[in-house]
Amino acid sequence: MTSTLAFDVEAVRKDFPVLAREVHGKPLVYLDNASSSHKPRQVLEAEREFVEQHYSNVHRGVHTLSQEATDAYEAARSTVARFIGAQHDDVVFTKNVTEAINLVAYALGNPGSPVPLGPGDEIAVTEMEHHSNLVPWQMLAERTGATLRWLGLTDEGRLDLTNLDQIVNERTKLLAFTQVSNILGTENDVPALVARAKQVGALTLVDGAQSVPHQPVDVAALGVDLFAFTGHKMLAPSGVGVLWGRGELLNALPPFMGGGSMIEVVQMTGSTYAKAPERFEAGTPVISQAVALAAACDYLGAVGLDAIKAHEVVLTARLLDGIRELPGVSVLGPDSTEARGSAVSFVVDGVHPHDVGQSLDDLGIAVRVGHHCAAPVCRRYGVPATARASSYLYNTEADIDALLDGIVQVQRFWGAA
Amino acid sequence: MYQEIILDHYRNPHHKGLRDPFDVEVHHVNPTCGDEVTVRVRVLDGIVEDVSYDGQGCSISQAATSVMTDLVIGRKVDDALVAHEAFLELMQSKGKLEPDEDVLEDGIAFAGVSKYPARVKCALLGWMAWKDATAQAVAKQKEAS
Ligand SMILES: Cc1ncc(COP(=O)(O)O)c(C=O)c1O
DSSP: OOOOOSSOHHHHHHTOGGGGOEETTEEOEEOBTTTOOOOOHHHHHHHHHHHHHTOOOSSSOOSHHHHHHHHHHHHHHHHHHHHTTOOGGGEEEESSHHHHHHHHHHHHHSTTOSSOOOTTOEEEEETTOOGGGTHHHHHHHHHHOOEEEEEOBOTTSSBOOTTHHHHSOTTEEEEEEESBOTTTOBBOOHHHHHHHHHHHTOEEEEEOTTTTTTSOOOHHHHTOSEEEEEGGGTTSOTTOEEEEEOHHHHHHSOOSSOSTTSEEEEETTEEEEOOTTGGGOOSSOOHHHHHHHHHHHHHHHHHOHHHHHHHHHHHHHHHHHHHHTSTTEEEESOSSSTTBOSEEEEEETTBOHHHHHHHHHHTTEEOEEEOTTOHHHHHHTTOSOEEEEEOOTTOOHHHHHHHHHHHHHHHHHTTOO | OOOHHHHHHHHSOSSBBOOSSOSEEEEEEOTTTOOEEEEEEEEETTEEEEEEEEEEOOHHHHHHHHHHHHHHTTSBHHHHHHHHHHHHHHHTSTTOOOOOHHHHGGGGGGGGGGGOHHHHHHHHHHHHHHHHHHHHHHHHHHHHO
8 A cells, every 4th residue: 555644753763762662572553642742752742842941930020041041931822822823922831731621710710700600590511521611611600600502412422402592692601612522533623513513603612722733723714712721631741731712702701710921910908910921821831841841842843734634544444444344343423534533542342441441451552441531421322431542743653553453462462343 | 361260250140240239339440441349238247148230241250259259158257358468468479479269269379369459459359349338338337336
């Protein structure tokens, strides 16, 4: 089979030292990218160079290192902003996407919220959310007396939009949903959801944790109000995430955390707050991780997000086709690459996902098992858990074939085929 | 990790299924993986009269629960707790403990599991549920007497 890949995967792989290691005496096949990705040398070197040569606290000094560190931190913000089609000041660095979403959920419930919530108001989500984009809204509803509603799922693993107009209605203040599901792989129809939210005047927040690493994303073009993603799934270190918001909205939101850097004037009787992004970056921020995230954006940009997406489509198709040939193995989620990311959840009849994952690990193959922080999805489809393989730019067709072969070996070991 | 003994208990679990009579029923879940088990315990005169259970989970959690019932049913509560302690210690040993077959019987097969921290919780799920239910059953009887 001729390869349709648009970049040199072997060259990319050389940038990721971990891909050369063995696990249980077998070459590592890393297919747990939806959980977290590996980091290329270029990202590690950018972070190291910053820490070794330019590190200091940011925004707080006149000395040279302080200025260099501030410049690097703000340059990182610009790079990340460009990466998602945003303005510099609209990008807030957080710890991860979870913190970004909680930031919004708390700010919206704080006094002075531009969208005050109370009994009779509604927050809408979907049944396929990661707990990070579900539990904060449950908690906000609890704090304010608002009602949480959700869009259900079809048997094919897509959002059921037949009752969209009932779920998102005049009482809806916010619609929060994931662009791409981390468990089903489903890519949601952002324009349709945004259009309905706009009709009823609801804010939209999109969880981009599984989209930004894998495909071109332009937040301005999406027309959403708020957008969040996480660095560690896109070649950056853990510890840095991003909240993007429309400038007017960010500056109208009350702060979430109080502390240093987020203030204007502080008196014993009260304080006024800085504008975004500092408004939401109380305390010393994640400095070197932000610099590394910018390096990750540069790395992904140089390979090309379109090329990465095309590469993943090839791998995902190969995996879906392969699984279809295996009796007793089924996919949870869309069975084609249409409007789909690279995360493929599967169930092996008669073998618990934990045992599938452990047996694959013996073969050097890393997949994730469990409910993937989306327990309601497992419940919806009547499974306790799934195994999930998720590919990224450095995976190869050989990785997919190793997994497919591994699944057959698992079935043989467990007497399930 | 997957010793023959574990696979045997997994394929043919002992004492499985919920039975009457019982004093206490508990439901425990492993929130990280979604495994769950319901355990019923009947304690009579300080003896673990019956332990019955139902649940869904991986081979390790199912087999460990099956082995657990062998080790506690018909024993004095205190002796059963000794077995529990021994199993717990084995699970926390990171593979560095030589298990005592006299105390743990088939439970010794789980020594290898202790090297896999992610799976230790699976092995302990049924045990923890049993311990919880037994403590409740004992407390209930103290209250009644
Ligand atoms: C869709 C989605 N949302 C949120 C998260 C949470 O990411 P983090 O743990 O980095 O906050 C994840 C990943 O675990 C995810 O896949």
